[in-house]
Amino acid sequence: MHQEIAAIPDGGVAVVLGTRPEIIKLAGIIAELGPKACVIHTGQHYDTGLSDVFFTERGLPAPQVRFAVGGAGRGGQIGAGLASLDEWFARHRPVAVVVQGDTNATVTGALAANARRIPVVHVEAGLRSFDKTMPEEYNRIITDHLSDLLCAATEGNVENLAREGIGGAAVIRTGNTVVEAVRAALPGPDRCRALLAERGLAPGRYALVTVHRPENTDDAAALRTILTELHRFPCPVVLPLHPRTLGAVRRHGLVDLLDGLGVTGPLGSAEFLGLAAHAAFLVSDSGGVQEECTVLKRPLIVVRRSTERPEAMRDFAVLVSPGPLISKTAAEWWKDLPGLHRRLARLESPFGAGDASRRIVAEIARRFGTR
Structure with a gap:
């Protein structure tokens, strides 16, 4: 103690x-x-x-x-x-x-x-x-x-x-x-613009990705597949690395696959939400991000075998296992991102008021x- x-x-x-x-x-x-x-x-x-x-x-x-x-x-x-x-x-x-x-x-x-x-x-x-x-x-x-x-x-x-x-x-x-947590932590427009400018990002023209669950980090093949798929995205990738994920990348000999990705350390809540709110789309194995995307009105690719949050899957997210569906989904969304974003913006979060x-x-x- x-x-x-x-x-x-x-x-x-x-x-x-x-x-x-x-x-x-x-x-x-x-x-x-x-x-x-x-x-x-x-x-x-x-x-x-x-x-x-x-x-x-x-x-x-x-x-x-x-x-x-x-x-x-x-x-x-x-x-x-x-x-x-x-x-x-x-x-x-x-x-x-x-x-x-x-x-x-x-x-x-x-x-x-x-x-x-x-x-x-x-x-x-x-x-x-x-x-x-x-x-x-x-x-x-x-x-x-x-x-x-x-x-x-x-x-x-x-x-x-x-x-x-x-x-x-x-x-x-x-x-x-999570609904009030996101609203309380989300930075204002000026701070969001500054966050993107600091990283050389344009609104709606990048993907924000997090990977940390054992099913993805303990399995070398799964982690290799996910990182490989990120290189096939039609836009830049911002990848905040959880300490567990960084350790797994090193342990599995996958460090070279980080080249060309926008790797950062863990982000604070405000910074993460500011980037997420203006991303083209999100990719994550996090349960919390499945909820947050419904408040931020951003589409999410959930890279997992299963989910305990089916409410998010109805409109805001899709569940895929590590494989080619990750980049295929990203490419499909990219074809009409403005339309997708407009549709999600009209929807209420299923997680409350x-x-x-x-x-x-x-x-x-x-x-x-x-x-």
Whole structure:
């Protein structure tokens, strides 16, 4: 443990997180909770570019409690985090514990709270890929079945929970906090123009790409195929490299395939969203980008075997495995990008109106007495 507060405030809520997406999606809830929030960072993402910068960008205080589980495998992270959280919850009892999504930090927070009989609030409950090769699928299922308040973003998520016997008053449909997170972090027009100018990019004339999931980075053939396909795009490529991806590129001997691509380090949320909002199209294996593209009104190629966000696939995204469909889809979209962009601009995001954080915090207060 690196740092700890003396005590949790009266009626306080512990917010357990460990990765960049969790920080982004929980920022609105932390802000709404105000002094009632005690943020516990497990350290799953410990690189400054994947963690601290996102607290700074959103004007949030640093986490009050930090652990150091990063660098270990999945079992090691969950085991170390569970031991640390259990010890902390034995000395500090919040009225509820909030977790988000499907990371190792998510399931760790839920398990530790449940063991101490502290109510668990799961933000983004009910997502299912129905793909048991994904560790995240187990994290989602376990967390949902341990939770006392399940905040489902969409009607499809509510239905997934009902099929598993989870329903009634425990489940509320809230929309997804990603909507307000994107709106809050998206830079204004002047800053967006500057971001593009700094990189020599023209609006609507480049692709923004992220790759980080194990199914793509641990598989040398898959990673080689994805990078090769990027060279076939009809436009420049901006490729922010996750540390895991950079390590995989080096390990698999694929460094030469980065030549000619616009490789950068990890980007802050505002910079990424500014570039994404003006890209011709996006390519990613990220779950969060599948949601963000529906707010930004940009088409997305999802390079994965499966997705837990079918809502995005209806209008904004297509799901493809590593292969020639990546560049073929890009070429097809390129033929009439203005028309595609106009069509998407008229559509509403399936993930809600942008008030999820407020609704979730109000429900926590109503049920668990944080006021």
